[in-house]
Amino acid sequence: MSTLPVLLVVVIAAFAAGTSTRVAADATRPSTPLLVENVTASPEAQDFIRARCNDTCVRRPVVARACYDLLLPYAGSINGSYNKASLAIITVMVSKLTDLAKDLRGYGEAGRLEGCIKVLDEAIAGAKETMPKLDRISTIADDKLDAKDPDLILVWNWLYSLDNNFTKCWDGGLKRVMDRVPSSDAADYSEFAAAAIFFKPRPNWSLPSPDGSKR
Secondary structure (H helix, E strand, O other): OOOOOHHHHHHHHHHHOOOOOEOOOOOOOOOOOOOEOOOOOOHHHHHHHHHHHHHHOOOOHHHHHHHHHHHHHHHHHHOOOHHHHHHHHHHHHHHHHHHHHHHHHOOOOHHHHHHHHHHHHHHHHHHHHHHHHHHHHOOOOHHHOOOOOHHHHHHHHHHHHHHHHHHHHHHHHHHHHHHHOOHHHHHHHHHHHHHHHHOOOOOOOOOOOOOOOOO
16 A cells, blocks of 8 residues: 555544544645644534535435534535645545555455455545645635636545445445445545535636536
């Protein structure tokens, strides 16, 4: 499995920590606003998380709740921003997919799940390039993000491919073992929530997606 970038590893560790953690930006890149866990969040910031999860995960209420639980610790840092919410939920997703890939490798039927494990490995490897781009996007106001931004398109294509391939992973055997691999539920919920939130059009987009195709 490919090694994750420094920023992503540190952010993942912050999501797993039980206390407030400030995430250091990669020293090789310009400093960016940091995701901070468990900072004081206003009711409005919490309501933003709840509304985004409810709106985007409307087809799966159980995922909407999971989405809210995953993002609530970062409501204050997200502070009403789609772009920061995207950074947070996709970071969580990569962490959950990493856990799932590890668990599937140790599972007794790993040989029958090679296709699914390959999908996960490719997604995690792709995060090496896409997470720094998403980190930059998170510094841009929602109404200032250009739908043709090259970094946005790169992240879009990576997540779109992952979203499609994760369905193949599910049909390729994951659905058979979900009740025996606890990390699979968390991975499934986080992947659905990440795609739902990231693909939500920002206020000034005139196209349904950066490349003009429909989602």
